[in-house]
Amino acid sequence: MYFIDTSFDSLTKHGEELCGDHVEQARLRDSCILVLSDGLGSGVKANILATLTSKIAVTMLKEGSTLEETIDTVVHTLPVCNERHLAYSTFTIIKIYNDGRGYAAEFDNPFIFLIRNGENVPIERQKRILNGKTIYECSFTMDKDTLLVAVSDGVVHAGVGRSLDLGWQWENVDEYIKSIDTSFSALDITGNVLEQCRRLYEDEAGDDTTVLSVKIKEQETINLFTGPPKNPAKDYDVIKEILNAEGKIVVCGGTTANIVARSLGAELDVDVSTMTQELPPIGKIPGIELVTEGVITINKALDIMREYIDPGKNAAALKKLQDKNSASMLAAIIIERCERLNLWIGQAVNPAHQNPQYPMDFHFKMQQLEEFASVARQMGKEVNIVYI
Amino acid sequence: MTDIQVCIGSVCHLKGSYDIINKLNKLITENGLNDKYKVKATFCLGNCTGAVCVKLGEEIYTVLPETADEFFLKNVKGSAE
Numbered sequence: 001m002y003f004i005d006t007s008f009d010s011l012t013k014h015g016e017e018l019c020g021d022h023v024e025q026a027r028l029r030d031s032c033i034l035v036l037s038d039g040l041g042s043g044v045k046a047n048i049l050a051t052l053t054s055k056i057a058v059t060m061l062k063e064g065s066t067l068e069e070t071i072d073t074v075v076h077t078l079p080v081c082n083e084r085h086l087a088y089s090t091f092t093i094i095k096i097y098n099d100g101r102g103y104a105a106e107f108d109n110p111f112i113f114l115i116r117n118g119e120n121v122p123i124e125r126q127k128r129i130l131n132g133k134t135i136y137e138c139s140f141t142m143d144k145d146t147l148l149v150a151v152s153d154g155v156v157h158a159g160v161g162r163s164l165d166l167g168w169q170w171e172n173v174d175e176y177i178k179s180i181d182t183s184f185s186a187l188d189i190t191g192n193v194l195e196q197c198r199r200l201y202e203d204e205a206g207d208d209t210t211v212l213s214v215k216i217k218e219q220e221t222i223n224l225f226t227g228p229p230k231n232p233a234k235d236y237d238v239i240k241e242i243l244n245a246e247g248k249i250v251v252c253g254g255t256t257a258n259i260v261a262r263s264l265g266a267e268l269d270v271d272v273s274t275m276t277q278e279l280p281p282i283g284k285i286p287g288i289e290l291v292t293e294g295v296i297t298i299n300k301a302l303d304i305m306r307e308y309i310d311p312g313k314n315a316a317a318l319k320k321l322q323d324k325n326s327a328s329m330l331a332a333i334i335i336e337r338c339e340r341l342n343l344w345i346g347q348a349v350n351p352a353h354q355n356p357q358y359p360m361d362f363h364f365k366m367q368q369l370e371e372f373a374s375v376a377r378q379m380g381k382e383v384n385i386v387y388i
Numbered sequence: 389m390t391d392i393q394v395c396i397g398s399v400c401h402l403k404g405s406y407d408i409i410n411k412l413n414k415l416i417t418e419n420g421l422n423d424k425y426k427v428k429a430t431f432c433l434g435n436c437t438g439a440v441c442v443k444l445g446e447e448i449y450t451v452l453p454e455t456a457d458e459f460f461l462k463n464v465k466g467s468a469e
Contacts (some may be wrong), residue, residue, distance in 0.1 A: 100430050254432030255395035270396065270429040277406050280396040281429055293431070350436060 001098045001380075002144070002216035003336045004032040007186035007318070009194055011154065014044045014204035020046025021152045021210035023055035024063045026311045029380040031097045033061050036212050038109060038152040039089040046208065049078055049089040050237055057093060060310070067093070067105055067137075068130055075131045092150045092212075098380060100143055100216055106136045110156050113149040114140055118178045121146065142216050142336060147189065149177055154209030155193070168200055175185030186213040187322075219339035221247025226294055226369065227346025228255050229388040237264045240387050242344055243287075250333060251285070253294030256346060261285050274325055282326045290333060292326040295365055298372060300327030301334070305375045308335055341384045345369055347387055390425050394451075395441040397424065397432035403439045405429070407453040415460045425464060 004027075012019040020042045026033045035057040041051030053074050060070040078087035090108035104112055106125075114121040125136040142148065151173065160167040168176075176196060190213045197209050210337055223245050229238045239260060242249060249259050261268035266285050275281035279300060283291035304327060307317035321332040334341065349362045373383045392412060396405045412427045433441040438450040444463055451459045 254395075255434070257431050266433060270431065272409070272429050275396070275406060275409070275429065280398075280401045281407070283431055293396060293401060294400055296401060 001219050001339045002100055003219055004096050004098070004123050005186040005215045005217055005336070006032060007190040007213050008034075008036070009190050010152075011194060011198055011201070011205040011209040013154075013206065013208050014201075016043045016208075018044050018047040018241065020050055020208040021154070022047065022050035022054045023210065023212055024058040024311075025314055026058045026201075027309060027314060027379070028062060029378070031095055033058055034094045034096075034212060034214070034374060035061075035148075036094075036109065036150050036152065036210060037089050037090045038091075038154075038210070040084065040086060042208060043101055046089075049087070052078060053089045053091055057091060057283050061093065061095070062311075067135075071130045071135070075133075090152075094148070094150060094212075094214065096142065096148075096214060096216070100141050102140045102142050102148065104138050104140075104150075106138075107133055110151050110153055110173075111136075113151075113174055113177050114146065115149075115174075115178055116143070117182060120174065120178070125130075135384075142214075144216060144218055145182060146216070147177070147180075147182070148214040149189065149193065150212045151193075152208060152210040154205060154207035155197055155211060155350060156211065158197040158205075158350065159202075160205075160206060163200050168197070179252075186215045189213040189215075209349060217336060219337055221245075221340040221342065222250060222289075222333060222338040223342045223344060224250045224252060225344040225346075226252040226256060226298065227365065228253075228259055228348040230347035232348070234388075235259050236263055238344075245342060247340070247342070248289040248333075248337075248354070249287075250290045250292075250330065251283075251288055252292050252298055252330070253346075255350065256294065257283050257285065257291045260288065260291075274318055275323050279325045279327055282329065290326075290329055292330055295368065297326045297330060302328040302372050302375060303370065304328065304331040305334060305372075305379070308377065309378050334376060334381070335379065338376070338381055340384065341376050343369060343373055343375070343383065343385045363367045389423070390430065390444070392425055392427050393430040393433070393443040394427060395431070395435075395439070395443075396429045397439075397441075399436045400432075400440040404453040405440050406452055408440055408442065408456050411456040412454065412460060412464075414458070416464070418460045419465055421464070 008023040020039045023036045035054040037050040037053040039046030067285045080087045092109045093105040095103045123138045125138045158168040189210045193211045269284045280293035307313035442449045442451045
């Protein structure tokens, strides 16, 4: 199974406040759906057309509607432009499955770029006419070295009449994308291509310009160890079992971290630079992927994970994953890198936590971890809980 | 060089470790003691009922953001002179 790494951003046409391109994204258990739409004209009218198109399409496809039903609904919903007597917006629909299979339906946007190790992946497009619109459908497979980029026509027109007579044509964009370092994340690629557009437009985009990038990353097993085992006499045996388990290890909890460090005969260092008013800093133990405080950090990471599965907040959550604090780092490991999650939950009760002044008692901790498992399952992770 | 270890476990964090670390760092700099003391964060010191725990030498003190100045004057600055 793979993590689908997506990123999109736009330049707004010079002089306009609203962008006439819009991207919507939905995360499903088995896949990710993205719709890039470019509304007719620019400004508020275009913005409404593009937003409606992408929102309707994502919502319907997510719920299992067919492409025919979706396009029919879009065509009959869009308001007709008074000047042009047209209701029109383009779209590129992309669906990527967790196993790397991909599908695209393209209508009037520049064709998608599909690149593997600096070479174009051949795409066979099937032409279909739906509601009088010519739509090109294709299927393909992505692996960790494949990059998919979709753009609005503002990209292939970049620099028209300024730095380039004919604009930055599809072939030129293709060459440019092929030259980008294959290790870049989706975020870096989107930023890189958009920056090139901005330069060609000399900071005054002649059209709304949107770049959407998709990459996939391999995932692994994560062992999350939180809370000391119920029977202290067995600490060492339990830790040995966890250390020998397949996959990477994350330790959440101060006391738990101390026990792990002691068992390994290692120092537990604290990286104070990651400390914020809200969140305690991370710790470092050689061989352990991430070491954090327990209940506060898990609570904050859980907030980010909940946002991530909410289509309206997904983009904001993806930005938070980049932050260098304990909760963002924990959420990023679960969301991006984890395929199977083994939750090793220690049942020891910290007497100091059973204090009326301290709102996070043992039951709160247990509930929180059940919720953590449930959200991870909603993301399509295989979750296994071991009480120790 | 002496370490002043401030616990950042759950209870201590909620009771103000972040502010105490910043306050102690500021006081140490203001008093020109940077070559004598270093403030470090540490995971649970095991004395959660006495949060926020601050360990200086072998002793664990209970310090709150409001009492950080007092702790500094009595146990850090006082002993440095």
